[in-house]
Amino acid sequence: MRDEPADISCDVVTAILSEHWEFQAAGVTYAPVGFGSHHWIASGPDCPRWFVTADRLDPRGNWLGSTAEQVRGAIEAAADVTVELADRGNEFVVAPLPDRTGRAAREALPGWMFVVLPYLQGWSTQDGAWDDLAEQAQVAGLLGRLHTATPPEALQRWDFAVPDRDALLAALADLDRPWSTGPYAEPTRLRLAGAIDHVNERLAHYDALVREVEASDEPWVVTHGEPHSANVLRTTDGLRLVDWATVQLAPRERDLAAVLGGTTDVLPAYQAEAGPVGPRPAATELFHVWWSLAEIASYVELFRNPHSESEDSEESWRTLTMYVPG
Template sequence: MRTPPRSPSATEVLDAVRRHWLPGAETAVHLPVGFGAHHWRIEAAGGPALFATLDEPSPTRSAASFEAAYEAARALQDTGLAGVLAPRESVDGRVLTEVGIGLLSVTSWHSGRTPTEREARGGAHVARTLELLRALHGAPPPGALQRWAPRVGGDLARRVEAVTDGPWTSGPLGEEARGLLRAGLARIGQAERRYRELRAREEARSAHRVPTHGEPHWANQMLTDAGTLILVDWETLAAAPRERDLAALPEAVQRAEGADPGMLELFALEWTLSEVEEYLRWFRAPHTGTADDRIALRGLREELQR
């Protein structure tokens, strides 16, 4: 996120890191990177830096699901599986601790960069990504691995229709967001009906589930200074059809991998509908028009145009 959260403060994050991971931590600096979670760089005198992340539970993603995903990611990393950057265990053996409005985790710091979207669609990079995903999909499922569960609440179109019936005074972008959602009602309803059909089909073939990252797109990848490709943000790790990850790859690769078109459509629809639901909550809540708010409004518009 581009702007620091209302809670916790950098001081509270630093105190939590000292108590649970690194007693010698000296500074916590908020990083204006990513979207959806907050991040800090943690510095300690004479020691390696840490990367702290604050995840906020929601009605469709509980605290327990974050913890299970991170524990499973740590188990995969401990087996030596390539491309996994999992949270560190705290002094009390956990991967998360409650701080302010969210759940704090830390990983080791890696110097590197996020590939550009265009770069990530290049043949050589796609081949590297596919290699990591094949290894993940073939890995023995860790004991903590949770089953994929739909991230879209029931009757989304009905709820959108009900709450957009009158003005939104929650903030400067509320009315524009409400107008976009109101205009997109028919499209939301159509997507939701198709999503339900495909969910029922997936349930009938649930034996095909494997460990999946969930969102292995370019923004959740990192090219380290050493030239290694790693996947970050493992909070969506779950047992699901491999198409959940293949949906992030070009169509030619999906065909070559024998991906089921219906399952690819299921997870494309889940992404769009879950984003719409998240932005619905976002703009009904108080907001002030920050850079994050404007990014969210642009995201809502893009999802409704898909």
């Protein structure tokens, strides 16, 4: 997130690290990276560095759950699963550091879940597109390893629900009067009104794909959820997958949709680790459509509620216009 949360200062993060993780931070700076979570970089007196993540327990527009309690449970489960995967020797998994009680995630402030990770020196791309074909193949191989892993006990199961779908349907039924909840409310209404047939067709297409994939007996596997290029950290020790908040048991195409395609075929790299299995066209299409609908629903819900002009709002509007034709 580009906008620093008003109720969490760098001093507050320093105090949380000291009290709950027993890490003594000599300096903390806000890191305006990613989208959805807030991040800080903390430095210790003897050069250790930590990457601190905070998520608000607000279910609106959050893909992790429909209530605050479900969001909390999903964050805790994802953190525990990531730690277990890393402990099994999966070096590409960047896992949370436990707090002083052994928890990988905790509500260190009322209404806020915190996760602390090791800060790794490296770089990632600005968006999810693959520019390096060799890296794309390497990540396909890492996913092949992940998909053969025994599911950890804490792993939650993905479902076919589109987050905020009910809110999107309510918005589609409320296009005849102006929206006045903020600077992007009325532009969102007008954009949606012009694309109502497109959105309804996408919803119907998604439901048809769900019926087809649900009828399949293909086994589900451990999936990262968003293994695109921006979630790959290039380090001197190799490629590392970050942002495991969406790790779940799901069809393998949930991950494959992010790495297959383009100008090269990386399926052989995946199959070298996962065995002679491949993507099903309907399941791959399902996750492409799911992603677009989840983005549309999330940002429509954001702008139908009170909001203000900010860098995050501007970025949200830009993303919405990518998925809703003008």
